[in-house]
Amino acid sequence: MRDCLVVGSGVAGLVAALELARNGCKVTLVEAKKHCGGRAYSFSDPRTGMEVDNGQHLIMGCYSVFLGFLKDIGADHKLRRVSPLRIPFRHASGQRAELKLRTGSGKSGVVRGILGFRALPLKDRFRALRVGAALQSLDERKLGALDGETAAHWLAGLGQSEEAIRNLWSVICLATLNTKPERASAKMLAVVLKEVFFGVRDASDLLLPEVSLTRLYVDDALRELSRRNGTIVTGNGVKRLVVNNGIVCGVVLKDGMLLEPSAVVLATPWKETGKLAGSLWPDETLSAVVSRLSPSPIYSLTFFIEKPITTEPMLGLLGTNIQWIFTRKIVRDLWMHTCVISAAVFEEGRPPQADVFKELEHLFPELEKFQPRGIRTLLERSATFEATPGLERIRPGPRTPARNLFLAGDWTDTGLPSTLEGAARSGYTAADMVTSYLEEVCDVEPGTATKFPRHRAEIP
Secondary structure, eight states: OOEEEEEOOSHHHHHHHHHHHHTTOEEEEEESSSSOSTTSOEEEOTTTOOEEESSOOOOBTTOHHHHHHHHHTTOGGGEEEESSEEEEEEETTSOEEEEEEOTTSOHHHHHHHHHTOTTSOHHHHHHHHHHHHHHHTOOHHHHHHGGGSBHHHHHHHTTOOHHHIIIIIHHHHHHHHSSOTTTSBHHHHHHHHHHHHHSSTTTTOEEEESSOHIIIIIHHHHHHHHHTTOEEEESOOEEEEEEETTEEEEEEETTSOEEOOSEEEEOOOHHHHHHHHGGGSTTOHHHHHHHHOOEEEEEEEEEEESSOSOOOSEEEEESSSOOEEEEEEEETTEEEEEEEEESOOOTTSSOOHHHHHHHHHHHOGGGGGSOOEEEEEEEEEEEEEOOOTTGGGTOOOSBOSSTTEEEOSTTSSOSSOSSHHHHHHHHHHHHHHHHHHHHHHSSOOTTOSOSSOTTGGGOO
């Protein structure tokens, strides 16, 4: 049995650690923070004792690899599936609309969904069908070329009006890329739209966690790793890598402990990865990538209330700064609302709490009659990377100049924006590379390594 070290306990790190443990490796998982989960975790609010997520994360039916990971750790039952996709919207003017969509039913499902979205004038709904036609004609060459232009420019070229971009395409772009259309890569938006509109059956389904993020996947993943004799170290990050002749022969932790694993997976954020491993690239390739990646923040305001202002699990808002309201019943007569603003850049750092409630009271006058409690605001400054044009050509794969060092994380070359699905895919890919490397150079039984990540066959 060979020792493997996984650095970072987000989705990518947890997936990689568990896959390596399943493949017969003795795994040590190291996390610099005192809690696991990376950028998708929960914490206990000291004022209310309630669990609050550090931000809302979308899970779609097309997230086959992430959903496979949840199934492997016995956590898939903690999701509630909304099928077919149905998202209600409310405009600041009082107008209401719904976006309904079922993939797997051909073009007819997309046509019915778009033509039924009454937040747009009828002429804009017909023009929106041009985007669907363009997506169906995209081959790899055309898709690659889209990485050189912004989503806003591409959509305008397809005849989309400013109102259509604002009330439909921007909504999707912000929710999936956490990047505004005028800054987002057209390729990344097209990848998402093609998957949601024309993916396999149920690809557009929405899956909503019925528990906090930590309870959804972190606790079960750590429990499974412990069951497989993995070692979990928290509150002690990596200080430096010891590299000799193209091999990582040692890893020094912040407390001075020296680990000597046979292989290492760095599943850390891009800046930390650049600090630890950037010098391994003689042409500073990784350092250049790190300098190009910019964080995109997500702001959320969570509060508890006895009578909900909406019982819709996910409500889209138009004509307001708030983009989404997520609702979950906690216990009898207690509901949790989370208001979300993606790509949240504010002049004074974050919007005043009073301004958010002012918008809510305009949309839901009944809010004034009730006293929200346990109000908590969060600004996750590095929630995702900003999916700007040109990044797809430079995002690194799992291999590094050190033969036994591999990269994972949603910021690596997954072919997807910064999502739970991209992180899961990268974790399986890195684990596969590690196991293949160990088969080649160490006394690992041939055939132990899977030639593809565990759920690769399920990826459309």
